[in-house]
Amino acid sequence: MPSSNILVVEDEDAIREMLKMVLEQAGFSPITAADAEEAQQILAETMPDLILLDWMLPGASGVEWARRLKKEPQYRELPIILLTARGEEEDKVRGLEIGADDYMTKPFSPKELIARIRAVLRRSGKINDLGQITQGDLVLDTEQHRLSIGDKQLEVSPTEFRLMQFFMTHPDKVFNRSQLLDQVWGRSVYIEERTVDVHIRRLRKILSEHGREDLVQTVRGFGYRFSVVESAGAPL
Amino acid sequence: MPSSNILVVEDEDAIREMLKMVLEQAGFSPITAADAEEAQQILAETMPDLILLDWMLPGASGVEWARRLKKEPQYRELPIILLTARGEEEDKVRGLEIGADDYMTKPFSPKELIARIRAVLRRSGKINDLGQITQGDLVLDTEQHRLSIGDKQLEVSPTEFRLMQFFMTHPDKVFNRSQLLDQVWGRSVYIEERTVDVHIRRLRKILSEHGREDLVQTVRGFGYRFSVVESAGAPL
DNA sequence: ATGCCATATTACCTTTTTATGACAAAACGC
DNA sequence: GCGTTTTGTCATAAAAAGGTAATATGGCAT
Numbered sequence: 460m461p462s463s464n465i466l467v468v469e470d471e472d473a474i475r476e477m478l479k480m481v482l483e484q485a486g487f488s489p490i491t492a493a494d495a496e497e498a499q500q501i502l503a504e505t506m507p508d509l510i511l512l513d514w515m516l517p518g519a520s521g522v523e524w525a526r527r528l529k530k531e532p533q534y535r536e537l538p539i540i541l542l543t544a545r546g547e548e549e550d551k552v553r554g555l556e557i558g559a560d561d562y563m564t565k566p567f568s569p570k571e572l573i574a575r576i577r578a579v580l581r582r583s584g585k586i587n588d589l590g591q592i593t594q595g596d597l598v599l600d601t602e603q604h605r606l607s608i609g610d611k612q613l614e615v616s617p618t619e620f621r622l623m624q625f626f627m628t629h630p631d632k633v634f635n636r637s638q639l640l641d642q643v644w645g646r647s648v649y650i651e652e653r654t655v656d657v658h659i660r661r662l663r664k665i666l667s668e669h670g671r672e673d674l675v676q677t678v679r680g681f682g683y684r685f686s687v688v689e690s691a692g693a694p695l
Numbered sequence: 696m697p698s699s700n701i702l703v704v705e706d707e708d709a710i711r712e713m714l715k716m717v718l719e720q721a722g723f724s725p726i727t728a729a730d731a732e733e734a735q736q737i738l739a740e741t742m743p744d745l746i747l748l749d750w751m752l753p754g755a756s757g758v759e760w761a762r763r764l765k766k767e768p769q770y771r772e773l774p775i776i777l778l779t780a781r782g783e784e785e786d787k788v789r790g791l792e793i794g795a796d797d798y799m800t801k802p803f804s805p806k807e808l809i810a811r812i813r814a815v816l817r818r819s820g821k822i823n824d825l826g827q828i829t830q831g832d833l834v835l836d837t838e839q840h841r842l843s844i845g846d847k848q849l850e851v852s853p854t855e856f857r858l859m860q861f862f863m864t865h866p867d868k869v870f871n872r873s874q875l876l877d878q879v880w881g882r883s884v885y886i887e888e889r890t891v892d893v894h895i896r897r898l899r900k901i902l903s904e905h906g907r908e909d910l911v912q913t914v915r916g917f918g919y920r921f922s923v924v925e926s927a928g929a930p931l
Numbered sequence: 932a933t934g935c936c937a938t939a940t941t942a943c944c945t946t947t948t949t950a951t952g953a954c955a956a957a958a959c960g961c
Numbered sequence: 962g963c964g965t966t967t968t969g970t971c972a973t974a975a976a977a978a979g980g981t982a983a984t985a986t987g988g989c990a991t
Contacts (some may be wrong), residue, residue: 616967633840638719654969656949661968678840679948679977680853686839852978889938890980896939915937915988 463580466507467491468498468524469542470516478511481569487576495524507537509580512559514543525559538579542567592627595687597671599627608669618643619662626675626685635682659683699816699837702743703727704734704760705778706752714747717805722838723812731760740882743773744864745816748795750779765794774815828863831923833907835863844905854879855898862911862921871918895919 465487469475475491482489490507492498494516501507512521521541528534538560560579563572592599599606599620606613606623615623622643634642636652644650663675676684701723705711711727718725726743728734730752737743748757757777764770774796796815799808828835835842835856842849842859851859858879870878872888880886899911912920 618968631839632722633838635719638716641716650968651970653949653971657951657969660950677949681840684839854979886979887981889982892938893940893980896941899939913938 463508464488464490464505465576466498466501466510468493468495468510468516468521469513470494471513474513478572481572482576484569485573485576495521498524502534509576510537510539511576512539512541514541540575540579592624594627594630594685595674597627597674597687599624608671611669613665613669615662615665618658619665622658622662629685631684631686631688633678633681633684639682655683699723699745700741700743701725701812702734702737702746704729704731704746704752704757705749706730707749710749714808717808718812720805721809721812731757734760738770742878744819745812746773746775747812748775748777750777761795772819774819776811776815828860830863830866830921831910833863833910833923835860844907847905849901849905851898851901854894855901858894858898865921867920867922867924869914869917869920875918891919 465482467475467478467482467489469478469491470493472493475493479489479491490501490505492501498510510525512525514521516524525539525541528537528539540561540563541559542563561575563575592601596608597606598608601624604620606615606620622639625639625643636655639655640648640650640652659675666672666674674685674687676686678684701718703711703714703718703725705714705727706729708729711729715725715727726737726741728737734746746761748761750757752760761775761777764773764775771794775794776797776799777795778799780800796818797811799811827837832844833842834844837860840856842851842856858875861875861879872891875891876884876886876888895911902908902910910921910923912922914920
């Protein structure tokens with residue numbers, strides 16, 4: 460698996476270098492820029508998987524640049540984590556307002572930074588440029604309309620495909636039956652909530668035939684969750 | 696009641712439903728009311744963590760109701776976010792005057808709304824940036840509906856989860872059984888007080904299986920307290 | 932040492948929730 | 962049209978959770 464490219468936009472040399480080191484250490488491939496202009500040039504050449512952006516930048520402010528980025532369709536889905544010196548709520552709200560995916564206040568621990576980057580990357584469902592969504596060794600190809608594990612094709616019905624697509628683009632989050640009906644079947648459909656159970660079972664059956672047992676998890680009293688990470692309480 | 700309860704008071708059906716969906720999506724548990732009266736009834740039964748209140752309501756105006764609320768000690772600390780169609784400064788000032796914690800003008804983006812709600816909740820010490828509640832090395836994630844210690848998942852039942860959530864959002868404070876029943880089970884439930892003991896025990900059992908022994912403490916004659924700090928009386 | 936009271940623990944039963952299997956209607960491909 | 966697949970629903974089975982009551986334990990005052 461090629462490592463994720465992280466575009467680091469930070470004007471202070473020391474911090475930029477520090478970030479670069481930390482990211483490399485964690486197995487990412489950082490590309491650095493000192494200001495928005497330089498970052499823009501890099502963007503023209505290569506599409507990173509995530510941007511780490513300093514809130515305060517000389518010239519065009521980082522936030523301003525981010526706002527512009529988020530208006531361009533090709534960059535809309537590019538996750539951005541903002542870095543700021545201050546931890547003021549107001550900033551935070553404004554940051555998230557413009558579409559940042561997360562927010563960190565300096566000083567922060569490298570550990571936390573890495574954790575958040577991973578979280579954001581995972582949340583974004585890692586859609587690659589081929590229109591594929593990957594979760595673990597599952598690959599859902601929207602263009603080909605195929606779901607596969609490795610090179611094995613899974614035979615899924617249309618509804619199962621949509622359900623799977625929704626799950627894979629929203630991993631690790633619980634949804635109740637009503638939400639699933641809304642999202643997968645479409646709002647304004649009058650369908651028994653229990654029907655969701657049935658489709659979940661059908662999906663599970665197919666997955667289990669390929670040795671994937673616990674991807675779709677029951678959250679009793681609430682609904683279901685898709686997750687590629689271990690769910691059970693690991694034995695001590 | 697898996698996560699933070701948001702009481703939504705909004706008369707327009709469409710907007711109310713939209714808000715409900717957005718909030719659910721974000722992992723909150725919305726409870727809706729169409730007017731102040733209905734909202735008042737809900738308040739009598741369950742204490743939400745935050746109120747989203749429409750400025751203009753039929754009958755008793757939302758603002759009027761909010762003002763009354765803020766006079767009652769038990770509701771004083773309950774955060775309120777006002778929603779209004781107009782963006783007039785005058786309104787805003789009046790809104791904040793009566794004690795609203797934030798203010799949003801329609802139309803607003805769901806993302807911004809969520810960000811503000813989280814900001815307000817966080818200010819009141821209830822939730823972190825990611826929608827998680829952290830106490831020591833315990834992390835309760837409302838979105839994922841997971842409770843974990845480090846990367847180990849704890850298997851808890853719905854009631855245990857709610858109980859834990861309540862404890863984690865109200866650490867270091869003693870609650871008697873009646874209060875716990877009200878808060879965790881919801882007012883208007885007739886349940887034996889001793890039942891709380893049983894659930895406390897079940898929670899303790901799970902926690903102790905992961906080496907956390909004294910998080911839920913007995914306060915003889917009063918009730919129980921959750922605390923991650925060392926209980927007094929254990930000299931090194 | 933004893934009685935009392937509050938909490939802890941255990942066992943049991945009921946209710947709630949989810950999983951499953953079967954079936955018929957609907958949609959689809961040919 | 963006709964056979965096949967897909968889909969939604971129901972009835973039932975299975976599992977999990979919740980609540981209660983009975984009992985055990987422990988601290989404390991007498």
